[in-house]
Amino acid sequence: MPQITKGGKFVFGWSVVRSNGQVRLPDMAAEEYNIASEGKVVLFTGSAKTGGFCVTRHGLLQESPLGVLPDNPDLASYERPEGHFVSYKGRKYCWLTISEDRTLTLTEEMLKILDIGPGTRLLSIRGSCYAFVMGAKGPLLERANRYEGEVDCFV
Template sequence: MPQMNKGGKFIFGISILRDNLSIQFPTQAIEEYDITSEGKVFLISGSKTTGGFVVTRKGMLYDSKIGNILKDTAQLCNYELPQGKFVKYKGRLYCWLSISTNGKIQFTSDMMNTLEINIGHKLLSIRSSNIAFTMGAKGPLLEKAENFDGEIEIY
């Protein structure tokens, strides 16, 4: 896993939004966050700088500093909202999706529009915290990755 610069963020790989609207997460991110263990994940809209989305699961999110989203939004917490339907909470958008045992998720056109990503979009998988990883769609880190001399695995 490359590190873009000394003391910088660790990169798991690059995932491409495929023609069938799916994204495969990098193996190391899947393993480090045990992201497939619950069969469902939460997506959180990304920052203004990085865009894309953040990926986590209930077991990591619920007791975290930002776990109030689940405690305050029972329909999201209990997966009662339709898959991929975003709800707004304190300035961010949240939804849930099923995840395959091999770490793949499926988007809808509406989700892509909401997250401002398109087919063929390269998303940089970034270790962002102990409860989530980011799938960055833009910004300086993505530019550094494009100019990186080493190898970044593509999924």
């Protein structure tokens, strides 16, 4: 797992949004966060600086101080329709099924909300212990594009 800048964040690799909205998550990120263990993941919008989205699962999100699951019982119980976002404390959250090969399928509406589209390169960044980031823009992605070492790409 490369560290793009000395003392900076670790990255797991690049993922490319396919024409059908599918995004393959990097193996190391999926393994470190045990992301596919529940068969479903929770996505939430990324920061204004990095964009994209963050990926977590209920088991991790329940332990976080965010309070999103207790305050949104339809998200916690998966009663909210799959891929339908709910706004909470400045971010948008939804749940999705994750395939065995760690692929997510984002609808056109989700892509619009996340401000990404087919062909977008997302940089998977180690975030907190609760979620990893699939960043779409910003200084870290610019540095990753200039990085001379190897960063895996998942298509």
